[in-house]
Amino acid sequence: MPGPGLSIAVIIAAGGTGTRMSSALPKQFLKIAGKPILLHTVESLMSLESLTQIVIALPARHVSAARSMFREKTWRVPVICVRGGASRQESVWRGVARTRPHTDLILVHDAVRPLCDPATMRRVVDAAREQGGAVPALPAIETIQRVSRRGRILASPPREELYAIQTPQGFHAGILKTSLERARLEGYTGTDESSIVRWAGHRVAIVAGSRQNIKITGPLDLGIAELMMKTKTGPAPDSSRTEKPSMRIGHGIDYHRLAAGRRLVLGGVEIPYEKGLDGHSDADVLLHAICDALLGAAALGDIGRHFPDSDASHRNRSSLEFLRSVRGKVAAAGWKIINVDATMLAQHPRLSPYMETMKKNIAGSIGIAASNINLKATTTEGMNAEGLGEGISAQAVALLEKK
8 A cells, every 4th residue: 555655646647639529629738717728727736745747648749749838837747648549548658658757646537627626526536445456426316227229128227327527537556557458468458447457356445525626527516517617716705795707607408399281490491301390389409408498597498488389379389489589688687698609400301401591590589699609419229209300409508697
Protein backbone atom coordinates (compact mmCIF):
# COMPACT_ATOMS: atom_id res chain seq x y z
CA MET A 1 0.00 0.00 0.00
CA PRO A 2 1.22 3.54 -0.68
CA GLY A 3 2.50 5.14 2.47
CA PRO A 4 1.95 8.62 3.98
CA GLY A 5 4.36 10.35 1.58
CA LEU A 6 1.95 9.93 -1.32
CA SER A 7 2.94 10.77 -4.89
CA ILE A 8 0.03 11.23 -7.33
CA ALA A 9 0.15 11.63 -11.11
CA VAL A 10 -2.93 12.55 -13.16
CA ILE A 11 -3.43 11.46 -16.76
CA ILE A 12 -5.86 13.66 -18.68
CA ALA A 13 -7.48 11.95 -21.65
CA ALA A 14 -7.91 14.81 -24.12
CA GLY A 15 -8.39 13.04 -27.44
CA GLY A 16 -11.87 14.38 -28.24
CA THR A 17 -12.49 15.64 -31.79
CA GLY A 18 -15.56 17.87 -31.29
CA THR A 19 -17.86 15.75 -33.52
CA ARG A 20 -20.89 16.01 -31.21
CA MET A 21 -20.22 19.74 -30.82
CA SER A 22 -20.32 20.19 -34.62
CA SER A 23 -17.08 22.11 -34.12
CA ALA A 24 -13.83 22.05 -36.08
CA LEU A 25 -12.05 22.73 -32.79
CA PRO A 26 -11.86 19.80 -30.31
CA LYS A 27 -14.26 20.42 -27.43
CA GLN A 28 -11.48 20.53 -24.81
CA PHE A 29 -10.26 23.76 -26.47
CA LEU A 30 -13.67 25.45 -26.60
CA LYS A 31 -14.01 28.30 -24.13
CA ILE A 32 -16.27 28.67 -21.12
CA ALA A 33 -16.03 31.66 -18.77
CA GLY A 34 -13.32 33.06 -21.05
CA LYS A 35 -10.89 30.11 -20.89
CA PRO A 36 -10.46 26.78 -22.70
CA ILE A 37 -12.19 23.86 -20.98
CA LEU A 38 -8.88 21.99 -20.72
CA LEU A 39 -7.32 24.91 -18.84
CA HIS A 40 -10.20 24.91 -16.33
CA THR A 41 -9.74 21.15 -15.88
CA VAL A 42 -6.02 21.46 -15.14
CA GLU A 43 -6.67 24.31 -12.69
CA SER A 44 -9.22 22.22 -10.79
CA LEU A 45 -6.73 19.32 -10.52
CA MET A 46 -4.07 21.61 -9.07
CA SER A 47 -6.04 21.64 -5.80
CA LEU A 48 -5.28 17.93 -5.33
CA GLU A 49 -2.97 17.27 -2.40
CA SER A 50 0.15 15.16 -3.07
CA LEU A 51 -0.09 15.91 -6.79
CA THR A 52 3.34 15.65 -8.41
CA GLN A 53 2.65 15.55 -12.15
CA ILE A 54 -0.05 16.02 -14.82
CA VAL A 55 0.28 14.29 -18.19
CA ILE A 56 -2.15 15.29 -20.96
CA ALA A 57 -2.64 12.95 -23.94
CA LEU A 58 -3.83 14.92 -27.00
CA PRO A 59 -4.33 14.45 -30.75
CA ALA A 60 -0.93 14.88 -32.39
CA ARG A 61 -1.88 18.02 -34.30
CA HIS A 62 -2.86 19.85 -31.09
CA VAL A 63 0.11 18.97 -28.87
CA SER A 64 2.15 22.04 -29.89
CA ALA A 65 -0.73 24.47 -29.26
CA ALA A 66 -1.46 22.90 -25.88
CA ARG A 67 2.18 23.14 -24.84
CA SER A 68 2.19 26.84 -25.75
CA MET A 69 -1.00 27.40 -23.73
CA PHE A 70 0.42 25.75 -20.62
CA ARG A 71 3.81 27.47 -20.93
CA GLU A 72 2.06 30.80 -20.44
CA LYS A 73 1.31 29.92 -16.81
CA THR A 74 3.38 28.97 -13.80
CA TRP A 75 2.24 25.66 -12.31
CA ARG A 76 3.13 24.15 -8.96
CA VAL A 77 3.75 20.76 -10.62
CA PRO A 78 4.89 19.90 -14.15
CA VAL A 79 2.23 19.74 -16.90
CA ILE A 80 3.36 17.51 -19.76
CA CYS A 81 1.60 17.25 -23.13
CA VAL A 82 2.08 14.01 -25.07
CA ARG A 83 0.77 12.56 -28.30
CA GLY A 84 -2.28 10.37 -27.72
CA GLY A 85 -3.26 7.23 -29.56
CA ALA A 86 -6.07 6.11 -31.84
CA SER A 87 -8.23 5.21 -28.84
CA ARG A 88 -8.72 6.50 -25.32
CA GLN A 89 -7.15 3.32 -23.98
CA GLU A 90 -3.98 3.80 -26.02
CA SER A 91 -3.83 7.49 -25.07
CA VAL A 92 -4.01 6.64 -21.37
CA TRP A 93 -1.36 3.95 -21.85
CA ARG A 94 0.95 6.50 -23.48
CA GLY A 95 0.29 8.98 -20.67
CA VAL A 96 1.00 6.38 -18.00
CA ALA A 97 4.31 5.59 -19.70
CA ARG A 98 5.41 9.19 -19.02
CA THR A 99 4.73 9.10 -15.27
CA ARG A 100 7.62 9.17 -12.83
CA PRO A 101 9.05 5.82 -11.64
CA HIS A 102 8.11 6.21 -7.97
CA THR A 103 4.52 7.39 -8.47
CA ASP A 104 2.16 5.78 -5.92
CA LEU A 105 -1.28 6.54 -7.38
CA ILE A 106 -2.37 7.39 -10.91
CA LEU A 107 -5.65 9.19 -11.53
CA VAL A 108 -7.21 9.27 -15.00
CA HIS A 109 -9.51 12.20 -15.70
CA ASP A 110 -11.61 13.38 -18.66
CA ALA A 111 -10.38 16.63 -20.21
CA VAL A 112 -13.95 17.88 -20.43
CA ARG A 113 -14.86 17.54 -16.75
CA PRO A 114 -13.70 20.99 -15.55
CA LEU A 115 -15.94 21.13 -12.47
CA CYS A 116 -14.67 18.21 -10.41
CA ASP A 117 -14.53 19.37 -6.79
CA PRO A 118 -11.69 18.65 -4.32
CA ALA A 119 -13.94 16.57 -2.05
CA THR A 120 -14.70 14.09 -4.87
CA MET A 121 -10.99 13.83 -5.71
CA ARG A 122 -10.12 13.18 -2.06
CA ARG A 123 -12.71 10.40 -1.84
CA VAL A 124 -11.20 8.72 -4.91
CA VAL A 125 -7.64 9.05 -3.58
CA ASP A 126 -8.50 7.70 -0.12
CA ALA A 127 -10.41 4.69 -1.48
CA ALA A 128 -7.81 3.90 -4.16
CA ARG A 129 -5.07 4.11 -1.57
CA GLU A 130 -6.83 1.57 0.63
CA GLN A 131 -8.33 -0.78 -1.97
CA GLY A 132 -6.14 -0.48 -5.05
CA GLY A 133 -8.70 1.19 -7.30
CA ALA A 134 -11.68 3.54 -6.97
CA VAL A 135 -14.08 5.49 -9.16
CA PRO A 136 -16.64 8.22 -8.38
CA ALA A 137 -20.18 7.27 -9.31
CA LEU A 138 -23.78 8.44 -9.08
CA PRO A 139 -26.69 6.05 -8.48
CA ALA A 140 -29.12 5.77 -11.40
CA ILE A 141 -32.18 7.99 -10.90
CA GLU A 142 -34.01 6.77 -14.00
CA THR A 143 -35.24 3.27 -14.75
CA ILE A 144 -32.66 1.65 -17.03
CA GLN A 145 -33.82 -1.06 -19.45
CA ARG A 146 -31.95 -3.54 -21.62
CA VAL A 147 -33.46 -3.17 -25.10
CA SER A 148 -33.17 -5.30 -28.24
CA ARG A 149 -32.25 -3.93 -31.65
CA ARG A 150 -35.93 -4.11 -32.53
CA GLY A 151 -36.83 -1.81 -29.66
CA ARG A 152 -38.24 -4.45 -27.33
CA ILE A 153 -37.44 -4.43 -23.61
CA LEU A 154 -35.39 -7.49 -22.70
CA ALA A 155 -34.74 -6.96 -19.00
CA SER A 156 -35.04 -4.44 -16.19
CA PRO A 157 -31.83 -4.54 -14.11
CA PRO A 158 -32.36 -3.60 -10.44
CA ARG A 159 -31.84 0.15 -10.19
CA GLU A 160 -29.87 -0.19 -6.94
CA GLU A 161 -27.17 -2.04 -8.90
CA LEU A 162 -26.79 0.67 -11.56
CA TYR A 163 -24.41 3.62 -11.30
CA ALA A 164 -23.15 6.29 -13.70
CA ILE A 165 -19.35 6.28 -13.54
CA GLN A 166 -17.41 9.55 -13.54
CA THR A 167 -13.74 10.54 -13.41
CA PRO A 168 -11.13 10.89 -12.00
CA GLN A 169 -10.61 7.17 -11.62
CA GLY A 170 -7.77 6.30 -9.26
CA PHE A 171 -5.49 3.24 -9.02
CA HIS A 172 -2.24 2.05 -7.52
CA ALA A 173 0.28 2.88 -10.21
CA GLY A 174 1.46 -0.71 -10.54
CA ILE A 175 -2.07 -2.05 -10.90
CA LEU A 176 -3.00 0.37 -13.67
CA LYS A 177 0.29 -0.08 -15.53
CA THR A 178 0.19 -3.90 -15.52
CA SER A 179 -3.53 -3.98 -16.39
CA LEU A 180 -3.06 -1.65 -19.39
CA GLU A 181 0.00 -3.59 -20.54
CA ARG A 182 -1.80 -6.93 -20.30
CA ALA A 183 -4.84 -5.55 -22.18
CA ARG A 184 -2.51 -4.23 -24.87
CA LEU A 185 -0.79 -7.60 -25.29
CA GLU A 186 -4.03 -9.63 -25.28
CA GLY A 187 -6.08 -7.26 -27.44
CA TYR A 188 -8.68 -6.42 -24.80
CA THR A 189 -10.55 -3.11 -25.12
CA GLY A 190 -12.35 -1.72 -22.10
CA THR A 191 -14.99 0.97 -21.85
CA ASP A 192 -12.93 2.85 -19.27
CA GLU A 193 -9.91 2.30 -17.01
CA SER A 194 -11.91 0.64 -14.25
CA SER A 195 -13.23 -1.99 -16.70
CA ILE A 196 -9.66 -2.81 -17.75
CA VAL A 197 -8.46 -3.09 -14.16
CA ARG A 198 -11.40 -5.32 -13.26
CA TRP A 199 -10.80 -7.47 -16.37
CA ALA A 200 -7.22 -7.92 -15.14
CA GLY A 201 -8.55 -9.34 -11.86
CA HIS A 202 -8.37 -6.37 -9.49
CA ARG A 203 -11.10 -4.87 -7.32
CA VAL A 204 -12.43 -1.38 -7.90
CA ALA A 205 -14.37 0.48 -5.21
CA ILE A 206 -17.18 2.99 -5.70
CA VAL A 207 -17.17 6.36 -3.95
CA ALA A 208 -19.75 9.12 -4.08
CA GLY A 209 -19.54 11.23 -7.23
CA SER A 210 -20.85 14.75 -7.73
CA ARG A 211 -23.78 16.08 -9.78
CA GLN A 212 -21.63 19.12 -10.59
CA ASN A 213 -18.90 16.95 -12.10
CA ILE A 214 -20.52 17.06 -15.53
CA LYS A 215 -18.90 15.87 -18.73
CA ILE A 216 -19.16 18.44 -21.53
CA THR A 217 -20.19 16.52 -24.65
CA GLY A 218 -22.75 18.72 -26.46
CA PRO A 219 -23.59 22.41 -26.99
CA LEU A 220 -26.09 22.49 -24.13
CA ASP A 221 -23.40 21.33 -21.69
CA LEU A 222 -21.36 24.45 -22.47
CA GLY A 223 -24.18 26.67 -21.23
CA ILE A 224 -24.72 24.52 -18.15
CA ALA A 225 -21.02 24.56 -17.26
CA GLU A 226 -20.79 28.33 -17.77
CA LEU A 227 -23.77 28.85 -15.49
CA MET A 228 -22.32 26.53 -12.85
CA MET A 229 -19.00 28.35 -12.96
CA LYS A 230 -20.70 31.71 -12.54
CA THR A 231 -22.59 30.34 -9.55
CA LYS A 232 -19.41 28.85 -8.13
CA THR A 233 -17.26 31.98 -8.49
CA GLY A 234 -19.92 34.63 -7.92
CA PRO A 235 -20.52 36.58 -4.71
CA ALA A 236 -21.72 34.73 -1.63
CA PRO A 237 -25.52 34.57 -1.49
CA ASP A 238 -27.38 36.88 0.84
CA SER A 239 -29.13 34.61 3.34
CA SER A 240 -31.83 37.23 3.88
CA ARG A 241 -33.23 36.82 0.36
CA THR A 242 -33.65 34.16 -2.30
CA GLU A 243 -31.45 34.61 -5.37
CA LYS A 244 -33.21 34.17 -8.70
CA PRO A 245 -31.30 32.32 -11.42
CA SER A 246 -30.13 34.40 -14.38
CA MET A 247 -30.37 31.45 -16.79
CA ARG A 248 -32.64 28.44 -17.11
CA ILE A 249 -32.67 25.29 -19.23
CA GLY A 250 -35.80 23.43 -20.34
CA HIS A 251 -36.39 20.06 -21.97
CA GLY A 252 -39.30 19.01 -24.19
CA ILE A 253 -40.33 15.74 -25.83
CA ASP A 254 -43.28 14.78 -28.02
CA TYR A 255 -44.52 11.67 -29.86
CA HIS A 256 -47.21 11.22 -32.54
CA ARG A 257 -48.36 8.22 -34.51
CA LEU A 258 -48.22 8.19 -38.29
CA ALA A 259 -51.61 7.80 -39.91
CA ALA A 260 -53.00 7.64 -43.44
CA GLY A 261 -54.94 10.66 -44.68
CA ARG A 262 -52.96 13.18 -42.65
CA ARG A 263 -50.45 15.83 -43.76
CA LEU A 264 -46.90 15.40 -42.46
CA VAL A 265 -45.85 18.74 -40.95
CA LEU A 266 -42.53 19.22 -39.16
CA GLY A 267 -41.03 22.55 -38.19
CA GLY A 268 -43.91 24.24 -39.98
CA VAL A 269 -42.92 22.55 -43.27
CA GLU A 270 -45.33 20.24 -45.11
CA ILE A 271 -43.28 17.23 -46.24
CA PRO A 272 -44.47 14.96 -49.04
CA TYR A 273 -45.09 11.50 -47.56
CA GLU A 274 -47.68 8.76 -47.68
CA LYS A 275 -48.67 9.34 -44.06
CA GLY A 276 -48.94 12.24 -41.63
CA LEU A 277 -48.84 12.66 -37.88
CA ASP A 278 -52.09 12.07 -36.05
CA GLY A 279 -53.23 14.69 -33.55
CA HIS A 280 -55.74 17.40 -32.68
CA SER A 281 -53.65 20.21 -34.23
CA ASP A 282 -51.26 19.68 -37.14
CA ALA A 283 -49.36 17.33 -34.77
CA ASP A 284 -45.99 18.96 -35.47
CA VAL A 285 -43.87 16.98 -32.98
CA LEU A 286 -40.80 19.17 -33.50
CA LEU A 287 -42.58 22.40 -32.63
CA HIS A 288 -44.45 20.75 -29.75
CA ALA A 289 -41.16 19.57 -28.22
CA ILE A 290 -39.68 23.07 -28.60
CA CYS A 291 -42.79 24.63 -27.04
CA ASP A 292 -42.44 22.32 -24.04
CA ALA A 293 -38.72 23.07 -23.70
CA LEU A 294 -39.39 26.83 -23.65
CA LEU A 295 -42.34 26.52 -21.28
CA GLY A 296 -40.35 24.21 -19.03
CA ALA A 297 -37.39 26.57 -18.81
CA ALA A 298 -39.73 29.41 -17.83
CA ALA A 299 -41.60 27.16 -15.35
CA LEU A 300 -44.86 27.72 -17.23
CA GLY A 301 -46.14 24.15 -17.41
CA ASP A 302 -46.51 22.34 -20.73
CA ILE A 303 -48.18 22.67 -24.11
CA GLY A 304 -51.21 20.63 -23.04
CA ARG A 305 -51.97 23.14 -20.31
CA HIS A 306 -51.91 26.13 -22.67
CA PHE A 307 -53.37 24.51 -25.81
CA PRO A 308 -55.55 21.57 -24.67
CA ASP A 309 -56.94 19.17 -27.28
CA SER A 310 -60.34 19.59 -25.60
CA ASP A 311 -60.50 23.08 -27.14
CA ALA A 312 -62.09 22.84 -30.59
CA SER A 313 -60.39 26.08 -31.69
CA HIS A 314 -57.06 24.22 -31.79
CA ARG A 315 -58.26 21.55 -34.22
CA ASN A 316 -55.87 21.39 -37.22
CA ARG A 317 -54.24 24.59 -36.00
CA SER A 318 -50.68 25.33 -37.14
CA SER A 319 -48.17 24.67 -34.40
CA LEU A 320 -46.24 27.75 -35.55
CA GLU A 321 -49.09 29.70 -33.93
CA PHE A 322 -48.52 27.77 -30.71
CA LEU A 323 -44.80 28.58 -30.86
CA ARG A 324 -45.44 32.30 -31.38
CA SER A 325 -47.83 32.28 -28.43
CA VAL A 326 -45.26 30.50 -26.26
CA ARG A 327 -42.70 33.14 -27.18
CA GLY A 328 -45.06 35.81 -25.83
CA LYS A 329 -45.69 33.87 -22.60
CA VAL A 330 -41.96 33.38 -22.02
CA ALA A 331 -41.29 37.08 -22.62
CA ALA A 332 -44.14 38.08 -20.30
CA ALA A 333 -42.55 35.95 -17.58
CA GLY A 334 -39.35 38.00 -17.95
CA TRP A 335 -37.21 35.63 -20.00
CA LYS A 336 -35.24 35.98 -23.23
CA ILE A 337 -34.72 32.97 -25.53
CA ILE A 338 -31.01 32.29 -26.17
CA ASN A 339 -30.90 29.08 -28.16
CA VAL A 340 -32.73 25.87 -29.06
CA ASP A 341 -31.30 22.45 -29.87
CA ALA A 342 -33.67 19.73 -31.14
CA THR A 343 -33.56 16.21 -32.55
CA MET A 344 -36.19 14.40 -34.62
CA LEU A 345 -36.37 10.60 -34.59
CA ALA A 346 -37.81 9.12 -37.77
CA GLN A 347 -36.91 6.17 -39.96
CA HIS A 348 -38.65 7.76 -42.96
CA PRO A 349 -38.90 10.15 -44.75
CA ARG A 350 -35.51 11.82 -45.18
CA LEU A 351 -35.69 15.17 -43.38
CA SER A 352 -32.37 16.87 -44.15
CA PRO A 353 -33.64 18.68 -47.30
CA TYR A 354 -36.16 20.57 -45.17
CA MET A 355 -33.97 21.53 -42.21
CA GLU A 356 -33.04 25.05 -43.26
CA THR A 357 -36.65 26.02 -43.89
CA MET A 358 -37.61 24.55 -40.52
CA LYS A 359 -34.92 26.63 -38.83
CA LYS A 360 -36.14 29.80 -40.52
CA ASN A 361 -39.73 29.08 -39.46
CA ILE A 362 -38.68 28.50 -35.86
CA ALA A 363 -36.36 31.52 -35.76
CA GLY A 364 -39.09 33.79 -37.07
CA SER A 365 -41.59 32.45 -34.54
CA ILE A 366 -39.45 32.84 -31.43
CA GLY A 367 -37.48 35.92 -32.44
CA ILE A 368 -33.90 34.67 -32.45
CA ALA A 369 -31.31 34.20 -35.18
CA ALA A 370 -31.42 30.98 -37.16
CA SER A 371 -27.77 30.48 -36.19
CA ASN A 372 -28.95 29.99 -32.58
CA ILE A 373 -31.13 27.06 -33.59
CA ASN A 374 -29.69 23.59 -34.13
CA LEU A 375 -31.80 20.84 -35.70
CA LYS A 376 -30.85 17.20 -36.11
CA ALA A 377 -32.59 14.11 -37.45
CA THR A 378 -31.71 10.51 -36.81
CA THR A 379 -33.11 7.09 -37.53
CA THR A 380 -33.43 4.53 -34.74
CA GLU A 381 -31.99 1.75 -36.92
CA GLY A 382 -35.23 -0.16 -36.97
CA MET A 383 -35.80 0.08 -33.21
CA ASN A 384 -38.86 1.43 -31.38
CA ALA A 385 -42.03 2.80 -32.95
CA GLU A 386 -40.04 5.35 -34.94
CA GLY A 387 -37.80 2.71 -36.44
CA LEU A 388 -40.77 0.53 -37.32
CA GLY A 389 -42.42 3.43 -39.18
CA GLU A 390 -45.26 3.72 -36.68
CA GLY A 391 -44.55 7.26 -35.53
CA ILE A 392 -42.14 10.18 -35.22
CA SER A 393 -40.83 11.79 -32.05
CA ALA A 394 -38.78 14.86 -31.21
CA GLN A 395 -36.74 16.10 -28.27
CA ALA A 396 -35.61 19.66 -27.60
CA VAL A 397 -33.67 21.71 -25.09
CA ALA A 398 -33.81 25.47 -24.73
CA LEU A 399 -31.75 28.04 -22.86
CA LEU A 400 -33.37 31.19 -21.45
CA GLU A 401 -31.76 34.25 -19.89
CA LYS A 402 -33.38 36.65 -17.46
CA LYS A 403 -34.17 39.96 -19.13
